[in-house]
Amino acid sequence: MEPVEPFLGPLHDVAVAFTGLTGVPVDLPNALFLRARLAGLPLPGRVSAGGSCHLLETADGWAAVNLARPDDLAAVPALVALLGGAGMEEPHGAARRAAAADVAAHAQLLGIAAAAHGSARGTRAPVRAERGGAASPRGPAGLRIVDFSALWAGPLCARLLGAAGARIVKVESTTRPDGARRGSPAFYRWLHDGHESLVLDFASGAPAEVVAEADVVIEASRPRALRRLGIHAEEFLAARPGRVWLSITGYGRDEDRIAFGDDAAVAGGLTGLDRAGDPVFLGDALADPVTGVFAAHAVARSLVGGGGELLSLSMAACAAALTDSR
Incomplete structure (x- = not known):
């Protein structure tokens, strides 16, 4: 890493x-x-060191979804449904068929802190x-x-x-x-x-x-x-x-978008790379x-x-x- x-x-x-x-x-x-x-805390990978934030592969990249609060976990079925998933499908599967920006937008609509990887780069000081x-x-x-x-x-x-x-x-x-x-x-x-x-x-x-x-x-x-x-x-x-x-x-x-430290870091592109060249959490x-x-x-x-x-x-x-x- x-x-x-x-x-x-x-x-x-x-x-x-x-x-x-x-x-x-x-x-x-x-x-x-x-x-x-x-x-x-353990070293992070696709899951943050604190355990609540997840890097999900999407149709065009990666998105972070932070399930930091009980209400966030309760909203996961609704997120899967918004992404076009069915039944008891896991978010990882539904996310692979959606754009990273859409995954983040749907999660934020439900009050979940989320971001497309690198989406905040070059946007403001x-x-x-x-x-x-x-x-x-x-x-x-x-x-x-x-x-x-x-x-x-x-x-x-x-x-x-x-x-x-x-x-x-x-x-x-x-x-x-x-x-x-x-x-x-x-x-x-x-x-x-x-x-x-x-x-x-x-x-x-x-x-x-x-x-x-x-x-x-x-x-x-x-x-x-x-x-x-x-x-x-x-x-x-x-x-x-x-x-x-x-x-x-x-x-x-x-x-109005909310953020916590791990998903905000992903929004800024502040991530590492694994051996396959895919993003992982840093610190x-x-x-x-x-x-x-x-x-x-x-x-x-x-x-x-x-x-x-x-x-x-x-x-x-x-x-x-x-x-x-x-």
């Missing part, structure tokens, strides 16, 4: 740039591989910045960063900014805690050590109050979900100079930590440049940035 290292040149450059801005070194081996080591407020240059040290994100990409960004002296406040819902809590406790502690933790009733208005006190917000939600809570990125940025809003999504804030949900490093650098660079920006990061585009460099 092809190693990860040949893809890492652009990520190393981003990590070095972050260090130049903050003085904080980025330990890329731990950022990328610590979770797999601590959890004892990893980071898009939009001016939303006045500038006031400063570094991360001493700033209050409110982190609404979960799992890996956003929390890794918060960890790096916390190492640069920011005060991190992790916010979770009473009804929907961070799914990473169900994984390795040691890895969760590594991500969140030293951070303040708030568990809030999101229906109470408390999240908006926490945001009002922040200098930087990290989130990984669809914009409409936060608006329903009375939280608006545009109002946050306009209210005080120098603020930064970081939005991490699978494909950008203007896309463990690589688009997550790759995006986390890109995100930390984007926030640090924005703050030093004055802030007042909404930063939109696409996990698939961050993965593609590594692939496109080869």
Whole structure:
């Protein structure tokens, strides 16, 4: 199986740039591989290291379908039916008669994270910045960063900014805690050590109050979900100079498609090759930590440049940035 290292040149450059801005070194081996080591995950192949994402051969290529949640598994018969399968046919068989883009589109229609291999390459920059407020240059040290994100990409960004002296406040819902809590406790502690933790009733208005006190917000939600809570990125940025809003999504804030680390990596073409020359997964949900490093650098660079920006990061585009460099 092809190693990860040949893809890492652009990520190393981003990590070095972050260090130049903050003085904080980025330990890329731990950022990328610590979770797999601590959890004892196997090497991936056609199935991801975590076991939920599957590479399916299609009529014209390959597609990743990520069955990460119970609802995803329950939707598999409907996916097979949409692909023209019959009875108890397995998704692998139905997928071979369909185009990769159709497999991904049908899965996404059912709420399953899925992507055609390489479909995000050359589609957009990893980071898009939009001016939303006045500038006031400063570094991360001493700033209050409110982190609404979960799992890996956003929390890794918060960890790096916390190492640069920011005060991190992790916010979770009473009804929907961070799914990473169900994984390795040691890895969760590594991500969140030293951070303040708030568990809030999101229906109470408390999240908006926490945001009002922040200098930087990290989130990984669809914009409409936060608006329903009375939280608006545009109002946050306009209210005080120098603020930064970081939005991490699978494909950008203007896309409703969901993504997790493994399928986003496949969308970006961040895969290896087996002996037959066919794609296999690389590492463990690589688009997550790759995006986390890109995100930390984007926030640090924005703050030093004055802030007042909404930063939109696409996990698939961050993965593609590594692939496109080869």
